[in-house]
């Protein structure tokens with residue numbers, strides 16, 4: 001059976017929220033490097049979650065990636081990276097998808113204005 005993309009997105013969002021809730025209840029920090037979903041905000045991935053326990057000191061960590069809240073992600077390998085038992089899908093939340101769509105629309109408007117200014121568009 002082939003499910004439409006909208007169904008997969010809904011399933012992955014629901015799974016992500018359920019696993020985020022479970023991780024929070026299990027005492028994980030669960031911070032994510034991608035907060036708003038605006039492209040170029042950070043260089044992390046949407047499915048990364050901090051695998052350290054809540055209230056930890058220092059940087060958040062997903063495997064060999066570390067970050068401070070709201071900052072860019074760095075690569076800092078360790079021998080035994082901590083993990084969570086649940087892997088999230090890279091599906092953005094509704095808010096993140098809306099923010100990304102608005103950002104792309106703003107870029108398109110700015111680009112059209114720039115091209116009009118240069119006389120390349122009527």
Ligand SMILES: [Zn+2]
Pocket residue numbers: 029030031050051052056059060061
């Ligand atoms: Zn953390």
